Amino acid sequence: MAGFITDEAAMAHALELALRGPAAGPNPRVGCVLLRDGQVIGEGWHRGAGTPHAEVDALCGVDARGATAVVTLEPCAHTGRTGPCAQALIDAGVAEVVIAVEDPNPVAGGGAQLLRAAGIEVRTGVGAESVRRMLEPWLVAVGRGRPFVTLKLASTLDGRVAAADGSSRWITSAESREHAHRLRAEVDAILVGTGTALIDRPALTARLPDGSLAEHQPLRVVLGDREVPGDWLRITGHDPAEALAQLAAREVRHVLVEGGPTVSAAFLRAGMVDRVLAYIAPVLLGDGRSAVQSLGIGTLADGIRLRTEQVQMRGPDVLLSARVEEEI
The missing domain is CATH 3.40.430.10 (Dihydrofolate Reductase, subunit A)
Structure with a gap:
């Protein structure tokens, strides 16, 4: 698979993956890239409500111990139609998570805090402008309640x-x-x-x-x-x-x-x-x-x-x- 020199390049690829998901629906488009030594070892995206979230999709069949997960949206910390993605990353043994946009949903948010509590390094804001533009209708809907x-x-x-x-x-x-x-x-x-x-x-x-x-x-x-x-x-x-x-x-x-x-x-x-x-x-x-x-x-x-x-x-x-x- 391809390699990425910068987090920004990896996030741009995660955004490309997110865009493969459906624009309509209650859930946001999300993409995830797993890196080890700058090389992609796994990737995934969310295909709609009820399907695995991007992080779980990327982790499927991958040994992610010590890897970096680059995700367009903060991994969720709640159990809905699927389990919490933050916990899935913790269980997989990732060492670092790079996030573009924090989740404003009070129900699903808190993933970054959960990851940090587990000793995982978390960085936010990478590639945020482009991801916010892609997620705008969802972000506004969740933030305003309409x-x-x-x-x-x-x-x-x-x-x-x-x-x-x-x-x-x-x-x-x-x-x-x-x-x-x-x-x-x-x-x-x-x-x-x-x-x-x-x-x-x-x-x-x-x-x-x-x-x-x-x-x-x-x-x-x-x-x-x-x-x-x-x-x-x-x-x-x-x-x-x-x-x-x-x-x-x-x-x-x-x-x-x-x-x-x-x-x-x-x-x-x-x-x-x-x-x-x-x-x-x-x-x-x-x-x-x-x-x-x-x-x-x-x-x-x-x-x-x-x-x-x-x-x-x-x-x-x-x-x-x-x-x-x-x-x-």
């Missing part, structure tokens, strides 16, 4: 989601829609309002470029009081906080809010949007439905200011990724 919320907007250049006659398909390009379907395949739930459900009749499925269903399908959620057709989870009322509380109880970590304008405005007014993804098509309508309804803002100084994170081209469209505030 799902991470991505608000998706798809509009014309002048901010319309439908023309005056109600026509709305398709404002954005096939390239934008393909990217949006990839995003759907990485979130735990998609949420829309009853208006969008009744007017647009969206399938809310995640599809591959060939039109087939992706392996992972998010929970489909509709918020509002009107009855809607479809096998969806219906949350009555119009309170984003209550909706997120119900989804958190289902171990939903990442919610994609796809509108319409009323629901988008409700989440923004409630301060419960973490990231905005805006697909902007080079089309002008001048009239029609706005992407977001009134936010109750009367002057420019009170506007919700976003921090631009990334701008990409998706076919003829522009995809703008922006943050409402610094999350991690």
